[in-house]
Amino acid sequence: MLTSTLIDLCEITNLHPGKKITILGAGIAGLVAAYELERLGHEVDIIEGSSRIGGRIWTHRFGREQNAPYAELGAMRIPSSHHHTLHYVNELGLSDKLCKFMTVFEEQNAFINLEGKIFKMKDAPRIFQQRYQGIFTDTRYSEETRLFAAWLKTIVDTISPGDLRESLDNDLKSHLMDELERLDLSRYFREDNESIDLQAFIQENPGFRARCCKALDMFFEDIVVETGKDLLQLQGGMEQIIDRLVESIKSPIKCNQKVVAIRVKPEFTEVDYIENGERYTRRCDYVLCTIPFSVMRKMELEGFDQRKLNSIHNTYYCPATKVAFHTKEAFWQKQGIRGGASFSGEGVRQTYYPSVKFNPESGSVMLASYTIGDDADRMGMMSESQRHNYVRDVVGKVHPELRSHSMVVEAASIAWGNYEWSAGGCAVHWQDEAVNTSNYLEAGRRQHKLFFAGEHCSRYPAWLQGSIESALEAVYDILSDKRRNYVARTSVSQRKDALTVRAV
Numbered sequence: 225m226l227t228s229t230l231i232d233l234c235e236i237t238n239l240h241p242g243k244k245i246t247i248l249g250a251g252i253a254g255l256v257a258a259y260e261l262e263r264l265g266h267e268v269d270i271i272e273g274s275s276r277i278g279g280r281i282w283t284h285r286f287g288r289e290q291n292a293p294y295a296e297l298g299a300m301r302i303p304s305s306h307h308h309t310l311h312y313v314n315e316l317g318l319s320d321k322l323c324k325f326m327t328v329f330e331e332q333n334a335f336i337n338l339e340g341k342i343f344k345m346k347d348a349p350r351i352f353q354q355r356y357q358g359i360f361t362d363t364r365y366s367e368e369t370r371l372f373a374a375w376l377k378t379i380v381d382t383i384s385p386g387d388l389r390e391s392l393d394n395d396l397k398s399h400l401m402d403e404l405e406r407l408d409l410s411r412y413f414r415e416d417n418e419s420i421d422l423q424a425f426i427q428e429n430p431g432f433r434a435r436c437c438k439a440l441d442m443f444f445e446d447i448v449v450e451t452g453k454d455l456l457q458l459q460g461g462m463e464q465i466i467d468r469l470v471e472s473i474k475s476p477i478k479c480n481q482k483v484v485a486i487r488v489k490p491e492f493t494e495v496d497y498i499e500n501g502e503r504y505t506r507r508c509d510y511v512l513c514t515i516p517f518s519v520m521r522k523m524e525l526e527g528f529d530q531r532k533l534n535s536i537h538n539t540y541y542c543p544a545t546k547v548a549f550h551t552k553e554a555f556w557q558k559q560g561i562r563g564g565a566s567f568s569g570e571g572v573r574q575t576y577y578p579s580v581k582f583n584p585e586s587g588s589v590m591l592a593s594y595t596i597g598d599d600a601d602r603m604g605m606m607s608e609s610q611r612h613n614y615v616r617d618v619v620g621k622v623h624p625e626l627r628s629h630s631m632v633v634e635a636a637s638i639a640w641g642n643y644e645w646s647a648g649g650c651a652v653h654w655q656d657e658a659v660n661t662s663n664y665l666e667a668g669r670r671q672h673k674l675f676f677a678g679e680h681c682s683r684y685p686a687w688l689q690g691s692i693e694s695a696l697e698a699v700y701d702i703l704s705d706k707r708r709n710y711v712a713r714t715s716v717s718q719r720k721d722a723l724t725v726r727a728v
């Protein structure tokens with residue numbers, strides 16, 4: 225199958241050499257598409273609206289020297305199963321920079337703030353018994369069920385947006401405690417008999433997931449990935465992927481060209497953009513649009529069919545906000561914390577510690593807050609200084625060292641929901657169907673010679689893997705330039721594999 229697809233691709237390329245493709249957006253999807261198209265002998269032209277290349281990959285560096293501390297304001301980890309992302313890490317000569325990313329619940333010395341009671345992760349089972357009330361202390365349920373439910377609630381509370389947290393609370397009260405009591409949970413307790421293996425539980429108990437609300441059922445997939453022990457990162461920053469792609473792409477990437485209108489015609493596409501206050505129109509043979517739908521829906525769009533417009537308008541984007549502190553020193557190491565994350569509670573949620581090495585003379589960095597959903601929106605509404613002070617106050621309850629004025633040297637943050645060029649964190653597949661009426665197949669469906677890619681067009685929204693996969697699919701579709709109905713896209717992962725293999 226793979227071989228015949230490869231032959232197909234070569235034939236298509238030989239039959240139609242020298243296509244000219246205009247790519248809108250210089251995030252990872254646009255850059256991967258440009259890289260592959262050029263390698264296959266086609267000409268690309270990349271239009272980027274912002275002054276920065278990389279989109280939602282954004283490594284913020286606190287200082288210019290080598291090994292200066294940095295924070296990832298966008299993508300920060302790569303699951304080891306994300307073979308497209310890892311393929312490009314390897315292809316671009318970055319595999320020696322790959323190292324383990326210690327994730328949330330992995331560092332036993334990290335902290336949990338449970339309604340004002342602060343304790344170490346390793347003490348959680350004992351504290352759960354004292355702090356949690358109601359169903360978690362209801363002696364009709366076994367001790368095992370209660371402890372398991374307390375962990376489940378804590379994990380969901382740490383990672384999920386508010387509506388899913390509330391939904392789990394309600395489901396536990398109404399029926400999930402009974403369901404847990406019915407199951408043999410002993411196999412999901414780790415050797416210490418105190419912490420749980422949520423991955424194994426979720427994977428082996430689809431019936432339990434099905435009894436949760438649909439959104440939480442789907443969100444469990446992300447929880448499993450985000451709390452997995454096989455996450456990787458790039459020492460030196462994720463932006464190195466972008467830098468290497470830019471070095472390898474021959475065509476210039478034009479920044480500060482904001483696309484404001486797209487008109488689709490059967491034989492060509494017109495793109496209007498604004499540069500230095502002037503509006504220009506470009507007539508293009510092929511266009512690959514990687515601009516998020518949250519931004520596209522504010523543009524003038526002409527010649528799109530209604531189903532496509534519905535998809536552009538209804539794809540739900542979950543907000544995300546990150547706040548990073550450049551600190552004088554890695555004070556948390558004195559408490560035995562080598563990475564991973566604390567649950568700082570309140571509106572701050574997750575606090576990550578670096579598990580890469582910086583030059584100690586330049587201080588260190590903590591990702592003091594990573595939030596999604598309503599928490600992210602609330603912080604997005606604050607001014608930068610309010611947001612930084614708020615995070616410092618809340619995380620300061622867990623780490624009083626932050627209260628010392630000289631400890632935080634500098635802060636950097638981004639509320640992706642307010643960011644002009646993404647107007648949201650990421651498209652997510654777990655949002656309620658009433659809110660999110662679109663799907664990735666529809667998002668990726670072409671309009672004549674206008675093609676689409678980006679995380680929102682993929683099976684892996686909110687992951688680099690999804691952006692890359694959709695870019696490879698679009699490259700294949702452009703080169704084969706046959707009209708497909710969108711059902712045909714269900715098998716494109718095999719075609720995209722072919723492209724990836726060809727690139728090796």
Ligand SMILES: Cc1cc2nc3c(=O)[nH]c(=O)nc-3n(C[C@H](O)[C@H](O)[C@H](O)COP(=O)(O)OP(=O)(O)OC[C@H]3O[C@@H](n4cnc5c(N)ncnc54)[C@H](O)[C@@H]3O)c2cc1C
Nearest residue numbers: 249251252253273279280299300301483645678679687688
């Ligand atoms: C907070 C956060 C954490 C994340 N963590 C991870 C992680 O740990 N691991 C992981 O794999 N993924 C993670 N992701 C997801 C990953 O970052 C994205 O899937 C990926 O970077 C998106 O790439 P893209 O090319 O699809 O879109 P983008 O990167 O958004 O690229 C779109 C480009 O279009 C440009 N553009 C927008 N509007 C216009 C316009 N009008 N005219 C011209 N250009 C325009 C933008 O400036 C941008 O450069 C995270 C995302 C966020 C927000």
